[in-house]
Amino acid sequence: MSDFTFTIDGVEVPAKRGQTILEAADAAGIYIPRLCWAKDLAPGGHCRVCTVLVNGRPQSACTHPAGPGMVVDHDTAELRAWRKNIVEMLFVEGNHYCMFCEKSGNCELQALGYRMGMTTPKYPYMFPQRTVDATHPDVMVDHNRCIACGRCVRASRDLDGKNVFQFVQRGHHVRVAVNADGGLGRTNLSAADQAAQLCPVGAILIKRVGYAVPVGRRLYDVKPIGSEIEAKRAPAPSGK
Amino acid sequence: MAKPKVATASLAGCFGCHMSILDIDERILKLAELVEFHKSPINDIKKFSERCLVGLIEGGCANDENVHVLQDFRKNCDVLISLGDCATMGGLPAMRNHVPLEECLAEAYLNGPTVHNPTKQIPNDPEIPLLLNKVYPLHEVVKIDLHLPGCPPPADAIWEVLVALLNNKPIDLKYGLLRYD
Numbered sequence: 001m002s003d004f005t006f007t008i009d010g011v012e013v014p015a016k017r018g019q020t021i022l023e024a025a026d027a028a029g030i031y032i033p034r035l036c037w038a039k040d041l042a043p044g045g046h047c048r049v050c051t052v053l054v055n056g057r058p059q060s061a062c063t064h065p066a067g068p069g070m071v072v073d074h075d076t077a078e079l080r081a082w083r084k085n086i087v088e089m090l091f092v093e094g095n096h097y098c099m100f101c102e103k104s105g106n107c108e109l110q111a112l113g114y115r116m117g118m119t120t121p122k123y124p125y126m127f128p129q130r131t132v133d134a135t136h137p138d139v140m141v142d143h144n145r146c147i148a149c150g151r152c153v154r155a156s157r158d159l160d161g162k163n164v165f166q167f168v169q170r171g172h173h174v175r176v177a178v179n180a181d182g183g184l185g186r187t188n189l190s191a192a193d194q195a196a197q198l199c200p201v202g203a204i205l206i207k208r209v210g211y212a213v214p215v216g217r218r219l220y221d222v223k224p225i226g227s228e229i230e231a232k233r234a235p236a237p238s239g240k
Numbered sequence: 241m242a243k244p245k246v247a248t249a250s251l252a253g254c255f256g257c258h259m260s261i262l263d264i265d266e267r268i269l270k271l272a273e274l275v276e277f278h279k280s281p282i283n284d285i286k287k288f289s290e291r292c293l294v295g296l297i298e299g300g301c302a303n304d305e306n307v308h309v310l311q312d313f314r315k316n317c318d319v320l321i322s323l324g325d326c327a328t329m330g331g332l333p334a335m336r337n338h339v340p341l342e343e344c345l346a347e348a349y350l351n352g353p354t355v356h357n358p359t360k361q362i363p364n365d366p367e368i369p370l371l372l373n374k375v376y377p378l379h380e381v382v383k384i385d386l387h388l389p390g391c392p393p394p395a396d397a398i399w400e401v402l403v404a405l406l407n408n409k410p411i412d413l414k415y416g417l418l419r420y421d
């Protein structure tokens with residue numbers, strides 16, 4: 001049962017008290033792109049890929065609660081452009097060599113690029129110097145691909161109860177660090193931890209399982225990211 | 241009416257994208273009916289003598305010769321296409337962008353574990369194209385009209401793009417043809 005309704009692009013959407021715009025949209029079969037959000041994790045509001053206009057003001061759909069009568073703009077040319085810009089910036093500010101990345105085909109950043117029709121980012125590539133931490137026997141961190149979404153930080157803290165990952169530095173320099181001097185291998189992370197599983201990109205990878213799924217059968221080979229949510233959308237009543 | 245002309249080049253690439261052009265299989269016969277291949281490694285024509293409708297460029301810019309070839313293509317082609325990941329983002333050759341050029345050369349010619357170079361010379365003959373400080377995607381050097389990423393881009397994607405261009409239709413790649421791997 002819903003408590004109230006609001007509209008997304010003019011479509012009436014039911015919502016329960018306490019639901020975010022993104023959760024209500026998901027339930028209604030409307031896919032709002034997102035990167036740092038993950039089911040079971042408290043929303044972080046880091047990436048802003050889920051930006052919508054709430055009564056005319058930009059807000060992140062993953063953190064903003066739905067409210068009665070709220071007017072949300074989502075699939076407009078302007079918002080699509082903003083979101084694509086963010087995805088493009090994420091590609092140029094890291095080192096994303098999809099052609100040999102183990103995550104390719106199952107990567108949410110890449111899948112968003114596909115869905116948004118990004119052929120190449122419009123911004124100049126930065127080719128930053130980043131490091132790889134392979135000190136852990138079962139898990140590796142490749143900072144070249146980290147998009148600072150904070151999923152590992154939240155998962156380790158809230159789901160695993162371990163605090164293995166933490167953000168350090170600020171602004172453009174922000175990066176994920178591990179809570180031990182000698183690298184990931186010195187933490188109590190295990191490969192089964194949610195923190196090791198929830199990375200949307202190829203920055204945290206479980207060792208020795210790469211490329212197991214053949215091309216053509218990977219998560220986003222056949223259908224765009226978000227299709228599973230859109231499949232829930234009730235067909236429009238006839239005569240409309 | 242003369243057939244529209246298509247030119248191709250491989251800069252800092254591996255020829256994989258050219259293999260993907262050939263991978264359109266028997267449609268290559270149809271393509272040969274629709275267009276004429278001008279300057280290209282496929283037919284070994286070395287110089288532009290006519291204006292081309294389409295230029296397909298594989299590989300990024302790693303040295304001064306790459307830049308000159310690219311500029312030549314820009315001058316002689318109406319629609320210039322970045323073909324493949326090396327052209328659109330630098331690709332594997334761009335992995336050297338994370339290491340200063342001097343260190344790259346030292347590793348390759350002096351310090352590498354398999355190097356045998358008794359004279360300790362780093363090749364610097366004027367005949368050898370001069371390396372750029374970094375490997376650049378094509379659109380950071382000249383204006384590029386269309387990007388078709390992929391390592392290599394699927395043959396079907398190349399076909400769709402060429403057919404759309406030749407028929408003056410908008411390009412609408414179906415899901416799965418735009419890819420970065």
Ligand code: SF4
Pocket residue numbers: 095096097098099101102103104105107108109110145201202203420
């Ligand atoms: S993390 Fe995703 S976008 Fe980055 S290289 Fe890997 S597949 Fe590509």
Ligand code: SF4
Pocket residue numbers: 145146147148149150151152153176198199200201203204
């Ligand atoms: S390592 Fe992965 S989960 Fe952690 S912040 Fe980076 S991209 Fe997000």
Ligand code: FES
Pocket residue numbers: 033034035036037044045046047048049050051060061062063
């Ligand atoms: S998904 Fe909402 S800010 Fe990242």
